Amino acid sequence: MLVFKVQTAFCTFIYVLYPYFLIVDGIICIFITTMNRIKKHISQILVHLLFWTLFIFISLFVFSEYYWSENPFLQYLSILFSIVYLNNFILLPYFVKKKSYVIYTVLFILISFLATQLYCNVFTKCGCTFMKCLSDYLWQTIVPLIFFSFVWLLFKYLDKEKEIQEKEKERIAMELKFLKSQINPHVLFNNLNTIYSYSFEKPEETPSLILKLSKNLKHVLYESNANYIPLDKEIQYIDNYIDFQKIRTQGIKTVIYDKVININNHQIAPLLLITIIENAFKHSTIHSTINIKIQLTEHKLECFCENSFNQKDENNNKSAIGIDNLKKRLNLLYKNKYSLNIEKKIDRFKVQLKLVLS
Numbered sequence: 001m002l003v004f005k006v007q008t009a010f011c012t013f014i015y016v017l018y019p020y021f022l023i024v025d026g027i028i029c030i031f032i033t034t035m036n037r038i039k040k041h042i043s044q045i046l047v048h049l050l051f052w053t054l055f056i057f058i059s060l061f062v063f064s065e066y067y068w069s070e071n072p073f074l075q076y077l078s079i080l081f082s083i084v085y086l087n088n089f090i091l092l093p094y095f096v097k098k099k100s101y102v103i104y105t106v107l108f109i110l111i112s113f114l115a116t117q118l119y120c121n122v123f124t125k126c127g128c129t130f131m132k133c134l135s136d137y138l139w140q141t142i143v144p145l146i147f148f149s150f151v152w153l154l155f156k157y158l159d160k161e162k163e164i165q166e167k168e169k170e171r172i173a174m175e176l177k178f179l180k181s182q183i184n185p186h187v188l189f190n191n192l193n194t195i196y197s198y199s200f201e202k203p204e205e206t207p208s209l210i211l212k213l214s215k216n217l218k219h220v221l222y223e224s225n226a227n228y229i230p231l232d233k234e235i236q237y238i239d240n241y242i243d244f245q246k247i248r249t250q251g252i253k254t255v256i257y258d259k260v261i262n263i264n265n266h267q268i269a270p271l272l273l274i275t276i277i278e279n280a281f282k283h284s285t286i287h288s289t290i291n292i293k294i295q296l297t298e299h300k301l302e303c304f305c306e307n308s309f310n311q312k313d314e315n316n317n318k319s320a321i322g323i324d325n326l327k328k329r330l331n332l333l334y335k336n337k338y339s340l341n342i343e344k345k346i347d348r349f350k351v352q353l354k355l356v357l358s
Contacts, residue, residue, distance in 0.1 A: 044151075044155065047151055048148075048151075051144070051147060051148075055143070055144060056077070059073050059140060060073065060074075072119070072123040072124045073123075073140070075123055076118075076119050076123045079115070079118070080115070080140070080141065080144060083111060083115055083141070083145065084144045084145060084148050087108075087111070087145055087148070087149065088148050088149070088152050091104065091107065091108075092104070092149055092152055092153075093152075095107075096153075096156070108145065108149075111145070112138065112141050112142045112145060113134070113138075115141040116133060116134060116137050116138045116141050117130075117133065119137050119140070119141070120133040120137055121133075124137075172332050173227075188216070188217070188220065191209075191212075191213050191216060191241075191244055192213070193248075194209065194244050194245075194247060194248040195209045195210060195213060197248070198247070205247070209244070209247070212240045212243060212244060215236075215237075215240055216237060216240050216241065219233065219234075219236075219237045219270075220237075220271070223270065224270035224271050226270070227269060227333060228267040228268060228269055228270075228333075228358070229267065229268065229269075229270050230265075230266075230267060230268075231261070231265075231266040231267065231268045231296070231301075231357065234268050234270055234271075234272075234273065235259070235261060235294070237274070238273060238274060238277060238294070239259075241274060241277065241278075242255065242257050242277070242292065245281050249281065252286055252287065253281075253284060253286070253287070253288055253289070253290060254288070254289040254290070255289075255290050255292070256289060256290065256291045256292065257292045257293075258291075258292070258293040258294075258295075259293075259294045259295075260293075260294070260295040260296065261294065261295070261296040262296065263296065263298075266296070266299060266301070266357040266358065267357060267358045268301065268355070268357055269329065269333045269334070272326065272329060272330070272353075272355075273294070273303045273353070275322045275323070275325065275326045276303060276305045276326070276351045276353060277292055277303075277305055278322070279305075279307075279322055279323070279351075280292065280305045280306070280307040280349075280351075281307075283307065283309050283349070284307035284308055284309060285308045285309060285310050285347075288307065288308040289307075289308070290305075290306070290307045291304070291305070291306040291307070292304070292305050293305075296357075299356060299357050299358075300354060300355070300356055300357070301354070301355045301357050302352070302353070302354050302355075303351075303352070303353045303354075303355075304350075304351070304352050304353075305350070305351045305352075306348065306349070306350045306351075307348075307349055308347050308348055308349070309347060309348075309349045310347070323342065323351075326340070327340065330353075334355055334356070337355065337356040338353065338354060338355050338356065339352075339353070339354045340352070340353050340354075341353075
């Protein structure tokens with residue numbers, strides 16, 4: 001009874017502190033998001049500074065015969081800044097949002113030509129012909145425009161990809177949560193039914209069953225919230241569940257449980273194996289044998305389950321729901337890292353699941 005009280009007090013303690021854990025977790029997430037945004041802006045600023053430094057250096061030193069006499073390029077630079085960032089902050093976002101790419105291209109070319117003519121006729125006053133002006137000076141207007149347009153589109157693409165990945169993670173998390181919520185009630189109700197029966201038939205064994213249920217509740221409500229948990233915790237949960245079922249089906253069914261696990265330092269998705277094992281107990285016939293084997297070889301886990309079933313029993317069709325949920329979770333969490341074989345013959349039902357663990 002003392003152990004049970006300690007377990008109950010611990011569960012109550014966790015329950016009370018759980019909202020505060022969520023608040024702290026939220027603050028940490030906000031901090032990480034803010035730091036990521038700062039890093040993104042710093043990287044953008046560095047790209048801009050590096051380009052302008054290189055561009056000005058090339059313009060003044062590589063093409064010195066054009067620009068050093070009265071430094072008309074340095075005078076034009078402020079106009080060039082205005083054109084580039086008008087394009088980056090107003091024109092490009094607007095036309096990309098409207099998907100008016102043709103209009104934007106025409107406007108882009110028009111601005112480049114007009115800016116080049118402005119530089120020739122107002123700043124340098126070179127008296128060049130139209131084609132000479134374009135061949136000598138067009139590059140200094142069009143190169144920054146093209147470069148920063150490309151940079152803007154690149155960061156826009158990266159932001160979009162990140163948003164898609166975050167939405168996909170959120171979708172997967174919500175689907176996993178939904179799938180696990182479909183599993184949890186079955187496990188808990190079976191355990192509660194066992195305790196209820198034993199409170200009448202064998203009341204002296206009820207406290208130990210309540211302790212097992214306390215551990216199972218802790219596992220289902222708290223430990224299984226993560227996508228992956230230590231393998232030993234999941235195996236302990238399964239051991240508990242099978243102990244419940246051995247007591248519950250004593251004299252009605254024979255349970256053969258073989259477990260070979262020498263190393264427990266692996267991670268596994270919670271509540272995967274229990275779907276297979278629970279179906280075996282739920283749909284096996286009276287006075288039959290249920291074979292369960294869990295074996296770990298290096299980083300490969302194998303769960304084998306065999307039970308008899310009655311083809312005329314309509315309830316067997318309901319087991320497909322649990323198997324479908326299992327397949328969905330496996331595809332989400334162990335894509336290309338698992339094999340699930342289901343064999344149904346006359347009166348025997350076999351399920352073999354192989355997982356590559358991390």
